[in-house]
Amino acid sequence: MINYKITPNFLSHEWHITLSFTQPNDYETEISLPNWVPGSYLIRDFARHITHINACCNGKAQPLTQTSKNYWQTPALNGAWEIYYTVYAFDLSVRGSFLSTERGFFDGACLFLKVHGQEEQPHQVEFPTLPHTWQIATTLPQISATTFQTASYAELIDHPVETGIIEFLDFEAQGIPHRIALSGIYPDFDLTRFLADIQKICETELAMFPSPAPFTEYLFLLHLGDNLYGGLEHISSTALLADRHSLPSYDMGEADKAYTELLGLFSHEYFHAWNVKSIKPAVFAPYNLDQENYTEQLWAFEGITSYYDDLFLARSKTISPEAYLTLLAQGITRVQQTQGRLKQTLAQSSFSAWDKFYKQDENSPNAIVSYYQKGALAALCLDLIIREKSQGKYTLDSVMQQHYLDWCNTHQGIPEKHWQSRCQEMTGLDLETFFQTALY
Numbered sequence: 001m002i003n004y005k006i007t008p009n010f011l012s013h014e015w016h017i018t019l020s021f022t023q024p025n026d027y028e029t030e031i032s033l034p035n036w037v038p039g040s041y042l043i044r045d046f047a048r049h050i051t052h053i054n055a056c057c058n059g060k061a062q063p064l065t066q067t068s069k070n071y072w073q074t075p076a077l078n079g080a081w082e083i084y085y086t087v088y089a090f091d092l093s094v095r096g097s098f099l100s101t102e103r104g105f106f107d108g109a110c111l112f113l114k115v116h117g118q119e120e121q122p123h124q125v126e127f128p129t130l131p132h133t134w135q136i137a138t139t140l141p142q143i144s145a146t147t148f149q150t151a152s153y154a155e156l157i158d159h160p161v162e163t164g165i166i167e168f169l170d171f172e173a174q175g176i177p178h179r180i181a182l183s184g185i186y187p188d189f190d191l192t193r194f195l196a197d198i199q200k201i202c203e204t205e206l207a208m209f210p211s212p213a214p215f216t217e218y219l220f221l222l223h224l225g226d227n228l229y230g231g232l233e234h235i236s237s238t239a240l241l242a243d244r245h246s247l248p249s250y251d252m253g254e255a256d257k258a259y260t261e262l263l264g265l266f267s268h269e270y271f272h273a274w275n276v277k278s279i280k281p282a283v284f285a286p287y288n289l290d291q292e293n294y295t296e297q298l299w300a301f302e303g304i305t306s307y308y309d310d311l312f313l314a315r316s317k318t319i320s321p322e323a324y325l326t327l328l329a330q331g332i333t334r335v336q337q338t339q340g341r342l343k344q345t346l347a348q349s350s351f352s353a354w355d356k357f358y359k360q361d362e363n364s365p366n367a368i369v370s371y372y373q374k375g376a377l378a379a380l381c382l383d384l385i386i387r388e389k390s391q392g393k394y395t396l397d398s399v400m401q402q403h404y405l406d407w408c409n410t411h412q413g414i415p416e417k418h419w420q421s422r423c424q425e426m427t428g429l430d431l432e433t434f435f436q437t438a439l440y
C-alpha cells in the first residue's frame with residue numbers, strides 16, 4: 001500500500017504531502033513526478049514546484065539523492081519509508097494544482113510522487129485537515145469521508161480533485177449517475193435548463209457507443225470566474241474552467257454564443273471518455289510521463305472529438321441545425337484564414353504538438369495548422385465520404401463504435417497508421433486517397 005497524506009498551507013499556497021511506503025529489500029527506491037499530464041501535450045516539469053523534500057526510514061532521517069529534474073533515489077535500505085515534500089500550488093489551469101483560502105484543486109500528475117516498482121499496488125490518499133466547511137469533489141474511489149483509494153498509480157492520477165465550497169447538481173443519463181460540481185463565483189442562472197441540456201448531450205453520446213460505457217459514474221468539475229476557459233479529460237470526470245457569464249440566464253431563448261461554447265466544452269470532454277481515454281494511440285498505453293510521447297494520431301483523438309462536440313449539440317437538439325451550420329462555417333473560416341495550413345500536414349501537426357501547437361508564437365498562423373480545427377474538418381469529410389461510398393450503410397459513428405469495441409475486447413492502443421487501415425477494414429471501403437490527401 002502506498003499512502004499520501006495531504007495537508008494544506010493556505011497562505012503560502014502549498015500542499016504538504018507525506019508519502020509512506022514499504023521497501024521490503026535492501027534496494028534503492030526510485031521516486032519521480034510526471035513531467036506532463038495526459039491530454040495536454042507539453043512538457044511542464046511539475047517537479048519544479050516541489051520546494052522542499054526530505055525522507056526518513058524506520059523513523060531515522062535518510063538522505064535523498066536527486067538524479068534528474070524529476071527523479072530522486074533513496075539509499076539501499078529496507079523498511080517503512082516516509083517522504084515529506086511540499087508543492088507550491090498557484091496554477092489556476094485545469095492541468096495544474098491550486099490552493100487558496102477559498103478552494104483547492106489539483107491534477108494528480110502535479111502532486112503524487114510515483115514509487116517505482118510499486119505502481120500496481122493500491123494507492124491511498126487522505127485529507128486529514130481540510131476545513132470542516134469544505135467538500136471534496138472527485139471520482140477517486142472513496143473509502144471514508146476524507147480517504148480515497150485506487151488500484152494503481154495510473155488510476156490515482158486520472159481523477160482530479162476539487163475541494164472548497166461546492167454546489168452539486170445531480171442527474172442520471174442512461175441510468176448512470178452524473179454530477180456537476182460548481183465552484184467559484186457565478187450569478188443566479190437557469191439551472192433547470194442547464195441540467196436538462198447537459199443531460200441530453202450525455203444521453204446522446206452514451207447512445208452512440210455500445211454498452212458498457214467506460215465509467216459507472218461521471219463528474220463534471222466546473223470552476224467559474226471571469227475570463228476563464230479550459231477543459232481536461234479524464235476517464236470518469238473532467239476538469240472545466242468557464243466564464244460565469246456563459247451560464248444560461250432565465251430569459252435566454254436560443255442558446256447564445258457563450259452558452260453554446262460552454263455546452264460544446266462539456267460535449268467535447270465527455271466524448272474523450274471514449275476517444276482517447278479508452279480508444280487511444282498505442283504510444284499512450286501506457287503513457288511515458290517522463291518525456292514526449294510522439295504520435296501522428298492526435299487529429300483522430302482531438303479532431304474527431306472536435307467534430308462530434310458541436311455535432312452532438314445539434315443531435316441532442318440543444319442547438320438548432322442552423323446554429324450548427326453556423327459553427328461549422330466558422331470552423332472552416334478559421335482553418336482557411338491561416339497560411340500554416342499550406343505548410344503543415346495534419347499528421348505533422350499531430351506529431352509536433354509538443355513543440356509547435358503547444359508553443360505558439362507570432363509566426364504560428366504562418367507555420368502550423370490546428371489538429372483540432374482541421375482535424376474536425378477532416379472528420380466531417382471522412383464521415384461524408386463513408387456515407388456516400390457505402391450508400392448510407394456506414395458512417396463515422398460505425399467506425400467509432402467498432403474502435404470502441406476493439407478497445408473493450410483487447411485494451412490495446414492503436415499503432416501508428418492503423419487507425420486508417422482499421423477504418424478501411426471496418427467499412428470495406430478504399431479510403432487510401434482520402435487519408436493521403438487529408439493527413440499526409
Ligand SMILES: [Zn+2]
Nearest residue numbers: 268272302305
Ligand atoms: Zn480535447
